Amino acid sequence: MHKPLLATVFAVAACFACTASPPAHADSAKAKTDSGADFQLPPLPAAASKAQSISVDGHTLNYTVSVGWLPVRDDKGKTIAQVVYTAYTAPGKNRPVTFAFNGGPGAASVFLNFGAIGPKIVKFGVNGDSPSDPARLHDNSSTWLPFTDLVFIDPVGTGYSRALVDDKQATKDFYSTDADIAYLSRIVYDWLVKNGRMDSPKYITGESYGGFRGPRITYYLQTRLGVAMNGMVLLSPYLDPMAWSDEFVSPMAWMTTLPSIAAAHLEREGKLDAANMAPIIAYTRGEYAQTLMKGRSDPAAYDAMIKKVTEFTGLDPTFVKNSGGRLETQAYLREVYRSKGKLGSRYDSNFTAWDPFPYAPHQRSGDPILNGIIAPTTTAMVQFVTQTVGWKYEGRYNTLSYDVGRLWHDDDDANDGSVKQLREAVANDPNLRVLIAHGWDDLSCPFMVSVLAVDQMPAMGDPTRVEVKEYPGGHMFYARAASNADFVKDVHALFDKQR
Numbered sequence: 155m156h157k158p159l160l161a162t163v164f165a166v167a168a169c170f171a172c173t174a175s176p177p178a179h180a181d182s183a184k185a186k187t188d189s190g191a192d193f194q195l196p197p198l199p200a201a202a203s204k205a206q207s208i209s210v211d212g213h214t215l216n217y218t219v220s221v222g223w224l225p226v227r228d229d230k231g232k233t234i235a236q237v238v239y240t241a242y243t244a245p246g247k248n249r250p251v252t253f254a255f256n257g258g259p260g261a262a263s264v265f266l267n268f269g270a271i272g273p274k275i276v277k278f279g280v281n282g283d284s285p286s287d288p289a290r291l292h293d294n295s296s297t298w299l300p301f302t303d304l305v306f307i308d309p310v311g312t313g314y315s316r317a318l319v320d321d322k323q324a325t326k327d328f329y330s331t332d333a334d335i336a337y338l339s340r341i342v343y344d345w346l347v348k349n350g351r352m353d354s355p356k357y358i359t360g361e362s363y364g365g366f367r368g369p370r371i372t373y374y375l376q377t378r379l380g381v382a383m384n385g386m387v388l389l390s391p392y393l394d395p396m397a398w399s400d401e402f403v404s405p406m407a408w409m410t411t412l413p414s415i416a417a418a419h420l421e422r423e424g425k426l427d428a429a430n431m432a433p434i435i436a437y438t439r440g441e442y443a444q445t446l447m448k449g450r451s452d453p454a455a456y457d458a459m460i461k462k463v464t465e466f467t468g469l470d471p472t473f474v475k476n477s478g479g480r481l482e483t484q485a486y487l488r489e490v491y492r493s494k495g496k497l498g499s500r501y502d503s504n505f506t507a508w509d510p511f512p513y514a515p516h517q518r519s520g521d522p523i524l525n526g527i528i529a530p531t532t533t534a535m536v537q538f539v540t541q542t543v544g545w546k547y548e549g550r551y552n553t554l555s556y557d558v559g560r561l562w563h564d565d566d567d568a569n570d571g572s573v574k575q576l577r578e579a580v581a582n583d584p585n586l587r588v589l590i591a592h593g594w595d596d597l598s599c600p601f602m603v604s605v606l607a608v609d610q611m612p613a614m615g616d617p618t619r620v621e622v623k624e625y626p627g628g629h630m631f632y633a634r635a636a637s638n639a640d641f642v643k644d645v646h647a648l649f650d651k652q653r
Contacts, residue, residue, distance in 0.1 A: 195316065195549070198223050198236055202545040208273045208293045210300050217244040217273065217299060221545040224344050226310070226337050234327055237341050238314040240539070242273055243303045250302040250355035250384070250649060253342050255309070257362025257392065259334065260558035262313035262551070263306035264535045266361055270389070270632035271298045272306070276534040291534055296642040301649050302357065305345055309338060311558040314551055321561060329558060331565040335367065339374040343381055355384045355652060362599060362629065365391020369576035376582050384652050385587045387645055390599045390629045394571040394607050405446035408480045409438050410600040415481055416466040417594035418503040426594060426626055434466055438602065446479070483597045484517055499523040500597045502628020523630070528553050573607050581614055588620040589648045591641055593631030
């Protein structure tokens with residue numbers, strides 16, 4: 155088990171004093187290579203805006219899209235990075251504003267922007283999509299814009315955001331858990347100040363590692379910067395890495411993935427729904443976990459478990475028996491489609507692609523979804539920013555930066571996940587509400603991790619303040635129109651409870 159790369163690779167850092175207003179025209183930024191040689195980066199343009207409109211539920215909504223950047227400064231006032239954002243704002247008094255982050259770490263925010271919640275959408279992440287299909291944007295009928303303004307933030311090293319220091323210093327300043335939370339929290343603060351929105355209702359949403367960021371940024375804003383969030387929406391969050399630890403002794407690693415594998419089987423049979431998932435979840439919590447803990451001490455229970463896991467997953471019983479009823483993710487994704495010469499994706503196990511090395515002992519190619527989504531999202535974002543909005547920049551747009559993943563290092567408490575900060579943020583504010591959303595078929599951040607984590611939380615007055623919802627699909631369940639439509643209804647309901 156490992157940290158999701160997407161839509162995921164991987165003392166609190168010194169507080170960065172970010173100025174609220176960058177100069178109208180920035181000069182070329184000077185940076186250094188690792189060898190110490192100076193080089194010039196193309197200058198980032200001044201902010202650009204474009205008036206647009208969308209029709210949602212028969213009503214026309216006028217809005218403005220803006221692309222700009224905010225500086226990150228060190229404790230001596232020197233600019234050490236530039237963080238680029240894309241903001242959608244609509245007219246109206248006291249409108250909420252939602253800050254959106256994707257994951258990785260190393261992913262830009264384009265997946266949430268053009269895949270789920272922005273006013274424009276591009277097709278990706280569904281079986282049958284091709285990376286070479288035209289990356290055409292069209293109106294998103296499930297956009298959140300009718301009930302909240304949206305600010306998509308690209309962390310340093312992703313999108314057009316960039317460090318102005320060498321890799322060694324950037325690793326210290328940006329590419330670790332604590333530093334990441336500190337400077338991104340300050341970017342949220344500075345955007346609010348710059349745009350006069352400190353009094354607005356405020357929300358955080360994050361996907362995957364962005365879901366790891368969500369509770370930590372919310373808690374940091376509450377306790378360090380004095381900004382209270384009204385709510386969080388966490389999509390396929392990477393909440394608790396310890397759920398995958400001690401896989402040779404603890405049943406947790408296998409308890410978190412079995413329900414998602416069973417869900418994928420039900421979906422292939424056209425039977426996936428909450429009613430059919432309920433007995434699988436109950437079995438996973440009870441008899442399955444107990445049998446795994448017994449190990450070889452109870453052969454009859456072990457044989458019964460193998461039979462039950464085979465029934466739930468539709469896999470070959472010999473494969474299940476040889477796996478000890480413990481279905482390792484990548485082994486499963488090859489086995490279930492081996493007869494067809496295909497691979498399943500850990501982000502949606504029913505999303506498949508041809509296996510270019512079917513006779514290799516281990517999977518040698520990249521993930522089918524990751525390999526297919528970079529081209530359409532990058533093309534759509536570059537065209538939108540440079541041509542539609544008119545923010546002219548010649549640099550590369552990093553949709554998914556493997557360099558950030560390579561440089562990333564975890565702080566000591568990273569393996570603690572974000573459940574601690576989730577609990578504390580909810581305890582600090584009796585009005586804070588949280589929606590945690592998952593796709594049934596996701597094996598990179600299985601829904602069962604969040605279910606188990608939330609079930610262990612104290613109610614703190616109202617147990618419905620933190621809810622877990624599941625939808626057909628995988629890590630990016632929102633790529634399926636029906637799932638996205640149901641999801642946005644649940645999000646809208648969360649916002650309505652705050653009014």
